[in-house]
Amino acid sequence: MHHLAELAEKCGELPASFFRFQVVELWVFGDLLDVPKDVDVIEVALVTDLPVDEVPWLDEPSGAEHWANSTRLSRNPFKAVWRSKDAPVWNHRIERPALIWSAADGINEEALVAVSDGTGELVRLAAPSPEELGKRVEDELAVSLRALRRANQDYADRRWSPGKLTPYSDALWRTTTGYLDLLDVRAE
Numbered sequence: 001m002h003h004l005a006e007l008a009e010k011c012g013e014l015p016a017s018f019f020r021f022q023v024v025e026l027w028v029f030g031d032l033l034d035v036p037k038d039v040d041v042i043e044v045a046l047v048t049d050l051p052v053d054e055v056p057w058l059d060e061p062s063g064a065e066h067w068a069n070s071t072r073l074s075r076n077p078f079k080a081v082w083r084s085k086d087a088p089v090w091n092h093r094i095e096r097p098a099l100i101w102s103a104a105d106g107i108n109e110e111a112l113v114a115v116s117d118g119t120g121e122l123v124r125l126a127a128p129s130p131e132e133l134g135k136r137v138e139d140e141l142a143v144s145l146r147a148l149r150r151a152n153q154d155y156a157d158r159r160w161s162p163g164k165l166t167p168y169s170d171a172l173w174r175t176t177t178g179y180l181d182l183l184d185v186r187a188e
Helices: 002-013 064-071 109-117 130-158 168-185
Strands: 023-029 041-050 078-084 098-102
Touching: 002 023, 002 041, 002 064, 002 098, 002 109, 098 109, 130 168
Parallel strands: 041 078
Antiparallel strands: 023 041, 023 098
């Protein structure tokens, strides 16, 4: 809980002009919201002010690594996924998250206490209907396919050029992983 509260505080402290994007919400999901127990990793969703097409499933927006280092996210036991403010935060993996911090309202103390006390169920979003979840997966799949095509083209354009290829290969790998995850869910 200490790490989650600290990250929520950091979200509110970063200057608006420091990054290419702003994190506007911090959500927690996964095992931390279940019956109280020690967890190895805290799963969080970071909602940015970027458009949906710039935040495909399991990819990171440009500057995410810098943001993660500035907030100590990268040094603490977090597994972060990035989301856009223009789409729901929830999907097939982010099940019934709880809002911990928002730029509009600051730290959600009620949610922090509930998660700490093991009553996270009280502050979680309602589950989507099967139809809503299916539509969400289809929407994310379309975004991911567009992102995969862009990442593939970026990689191809730079494949034999001077300079580091790692940022482009990593982006292609992340985008591919997100796309394949969505395809697997749709096939189930």
